[in-house]
Amino acid sequence: MAVRAPHFPKDLKWFNRPQQELLKLQGKFLLLEFFTFGCINCINNLQSIKKIHQAYGDNLHLVGVHVGKFAHEKEDHALESALKRLDVNFAVINDAEHQLSDAYAAKGWPTTILIDERGYIVEHLSGECSVEALEDLLSSYDVKKGLLEREQEKHQHKLHFPTKVMVSEQFLAVANTEAHEVWLSDLEGKVSDVISADRPMGLCLHEEKLYICERDSLTLYDLKNREKRVLLQGLRNPYAVVVQEGTLMVALAGAHLIEVYELQSMRLIEHYGNRFEALRDGDAQSCQLAQTSGLVMMDEILYFVDAESSSLRKIERGRVETLIGEGLFSYGDQNEGKLLLQHPEDLCAGIIGDGCGGGRLFIADTFNNKVKAFYPEDGSMMTLLEDLDEPRGIAKKGCELYIANTNAHEIVVFDLSKMQKRVIVFCFDEVLSRF
DSSP states (O other), rough: OOOOOOOOOSEEEEESSOOGGGGTTTTEEEEEEOOOOOOOOHHHHHHHHHHHHHHHHGGHHHHEOOOSSGGGGGHHHHHHHHHOOHHHHHHHHETOOOOHHHHHTTOOEEEEEEEEEEEEEEEEEEEEHHHHHHHHHHHHHHHHOOOOOOOOOOOHHHOOOOEEEEEEESSSEEEGGGEEEEEEEETTTEEEEEEESOOOOEEEEEETEEEEEOOOOHHHHHETTEEEEEHHHHHEEEEEEETTEEEEEEEETTTTTTEEEEETTTTTEEEEESSSOOOOOOTTTTTTEEEEEEEEEEETEEEEEEETTTTEEEEETTEEEEOOOSTTOOOOBBBSSSOOOOOOOOOEEEOOOOOSTTEEEEEEEEGGGGGEEEEEETTEEEEEEOOSSHHHHHHHHTEEEEEEGGGTTEEEEEEEEEEEEOOOEEEEETOOOEE
């Protein structure tokens, strides 16, 4: 028997559309999408939902219900920035206290619910849905397609939600993620190349070759001949990559895995995690990861951050060990006693002899809007920089940290020796090529 859809509470904050009552939405099918912007599965599902929105237009009502897990996600301003970054332009409600999700029994992220033209719930789907599956579902209820034309925003020569950054002795590489580009510039911001890439994320330099994590692939850009080719395809949200001593390690945020490849043959050697999102230590077969978003090698140890468990972890001698973090719902902002982070998405290492901060890990503590320094030798942590706007990438050269301050559309440089920051001003006077 179909169940009548609960009404929307009147006190919730709406985005992209005026506040609407459920009764006013009747007469057409309504698709409710319950999500949270820090969840990789939700981000993937939103890509399908946006395509459905474009295909059906006004013939299908669509309302996103944001059900924040982390404290930062519940804030209106954080959600507003996330909707811009994710290019979500349909109506969204901030269900910060989980009123709607409880009423609709939406127990996981993401959940998709279809309400018919009479106001009754007819479908309740958990997990990611492909565009094809949603098309089949809507077709079975004879929901007709419409047309929705929207002028796409152009981001030429502008930073648009940059996510990751890589720095070498000679140049800087920026994953200008939502503009689908990688910028190469000198250390002062003079851009020489713009490389087209599908939602680029993590970057790694090895032997004059730039490894680029893209939406579902790992590509290689040769700095000498300016040629780009695909190394790996069919990946689930590669977010970070490290090359070390003949091996390549890639963090697959969507699969909750770290995969290890032999560099020359790109043969899969090992993987850590079992594809279930959780925090559990152990060897490669028994450990569990939770949206690994950043990797770095230091002293032959691979350190990484798992965003969804707000954890800092390491792989040493084939075993995963957690340094900060207790589980998927344990998070905060604490540098003393029980150390706490909130959805960290990247980290870098201070190499001994490389200027300042040798032996420390520098963490982009994304939902706390801070950069923190962690010292593995004694387990201490301190805040270096605050009042950022969801920093998602960090790299180090000498005494300077290069930070992708994502929602502010900028690259911040923080001088550890002076404890001062500046923002890079990029210029395009002599861009040589675009690939």
